Amino acid sequence: MAQTFDLVVVGGGPGGYVAAIRAAQLGMKTALVEREHLGGICLNWGCIPTKALLRSAEIFDHLQHAKSFGLTVEKASFDLDAVVKRSRKVAGQLSRGVQGLLKKNKVTVFDGAGKLAGKETLEVALTKGGSETLKARHIVLATGARARQLPGLESDGRLVWSYKEAMVPETMPKSLLVVGSGAIGIEFASFYRSLGAEVTVVEVLPRVLPVEDEDVSAFAHKQFEKRGIKIRTNAQVKALEKGKDSVTATIETGGKTEKLTVERVIMAVGIVGNTEDLGLEGTKVKVERAHVVVDEWCRTGEPGVYAIGDLVGAPWLAHKASHEGVLCVEKIAGVKGLHPLDVTKIPGCTYCTPQVASVGLTEKAARDAGHEVKVGKFPFIGNGKAIALGDPEGMVKTVFDAKTGELLGAHMIGAEVTELIQGYTIARTMEATELDLMHTVFPHPTLSEMMHEAVLDAYGRAIHF
Structure with a gap:
């Protein structure tokens, strides 16, 4: 006998589990199918464990320069095994947290691989053996992506x-x-x-x-x-x-x-979408360049079948997948006042040293799109907090439409910019102009003051540089 649900999500990554939770919140009887780890690649093998590794590396970097802070550290070293174990522990803790959230929201979880098997039907090959047939009016594919392999340069897991x-x-x-x-x-x-x-x-x-x-x-x-x-x-x-x-x-x-x-x-x-073994053959789901094609509401060409996250293409970001998951199920539920996702309002972050973060159009993309632009820049060396932190290398750049004052894009490199970028992301979402940002009071002493100065500089008003 098939089990019946209002909505079934295939894939428990940051797109899938968020979609399932939101669907349950909206009163839908919801199931989630995950073949490996709840939290997906992001939580288990991507975003989270890499940040744990990078944090260890960042602290080790600081120890090498302890003397410049008036501190003495003798023969700083690292234990690679312990660094890796901490990273895996962090990932494991969060994966268990996702399990708890799904249980709290009464989402039924199936451990196995899901495959379309006819109209409103999903066949699940269970990890423990056997299978389950699930029926649902709405099926959301959130199977993510995997590392792209180049011919002759394939990963072998050893060298x-x-x-x-x-x-x-x-x-x-x-x-x-x-x-x-x-x-x-x-x-x-x-x-x-x-x-x-x-x-x-x-x-x-x-x-x-x-x-x-x-x-x-x-x-x-x-x-x-x-x-x-x-x-x-x-x-x-x-x-x-x-x-x-x-x-x-x-x-x-x-x-x-x-x-x-x-x-x-x-x-x-790069990465390619996990489109294989989903039962897409014989459906109206289109796959182009290893990614599923969807409309602005994440609908595929097959009625009742949707796709979100890395499976549908760039930008390949966990927060984009989560937003799509919410957008998709809210559209299904008939929530009013929704807007299609605007990818120019999605921030991107790279957690290297120094960190890099951005949102919106680059200066070149803005000019190529026909905008007359005003550009502002402010260096970290002009910021008191950056100097006090011992991180005076970096810059903040803003790109405005010269005619309307719209913030078209913001780009940063330096300490903690992956946290700072959200201020500009909110400004983009709220359609803030240069005047809104100029009249915003930024706390002192903080790195965020550079965001203010970069806005002022675009209009020839920078104070501290």
Whole structure:
């Protein structure tokens, strides 16, 4: 006998479990199907455990400069096993927390893999064996994505790592090649460099962190090199030759070829949606470039079937997935006053050293879109709190529409900018103008004062620089 629900979610990541909880809150009888870990890749193998690793690296970095703070630390060292164990413990704690939230909201959880099996029907191959048939008017696919593999450069789990192996190293590699300089690649490059590895980053595009504003990318490039990270842009890894305990990479840069031998390689060249084995064959669900196609309300071409999160494409961010999950089920429930998701109001954060954060259009994208712009910049060195923290390297940049005063974009690099960016995100959401931001009182002494100054600077009114 099939079990009947109002809504079933396939995938328990930050999109799926949030969608399930919101559906239950709205009075729907809800089920969630998860084949591995509640919390998904983000909580178990992505956002959360990597931040735990990076926090350990950040503290270790500070210990190296203890003397500049008037402190004495002798022979600071690290225990790699303990660093990794702490990261896994943090992930485990939060995964159990998600389990508790689902139980609290009376969401029925099935451990297994879900597959469409006809109209309003989902077949679940249970992890413990056997199967369950679920019936629901609404089925939300939230199966996420996995690391993209390049032909001939595939991860093998030993010498060539994906993000999973990079998070649980058994020993600290002395040398490392990171292929790809997006958020994932740069965060791992930062972590391993902080713990002493010789790190080289290869990026096929002309600049590191290529989705960021050009000024931020250029600043980041200099800071990464200052930390000892070697960077190759406009470069491509053509081959990997594996030895007993090392890898020799053939790197082509501007027509010139070089060989680089390292102990380990991390592949961080993007992700592809988990579209396989979902029973999409014979349905009207369209898949393009390894991602499910949806409309502005997360509806696929198949009536009653929806898709959210990394499965449907960029930006590949946990908070975007969560927002889509809420938006999707609220639309199903008939909640009034909804607006389709505007991706230019989604902040992006990279937790390297220094941190990078942004929201909205880059200066180039704004100009390319036809805007006449006013640009403001403010350096960390002009901020009292940044100097007191010992983190005077960084900048805040704002981009305004010169005619309307609309904040088109904001871009930051430096200490704690991943926390600061939300101020500009709220401003974008509230459609704030330059006057709204100018007339906002920012507390002193804080890093947030730079946000105010960067707004003032766009209009020739900066006070402290």
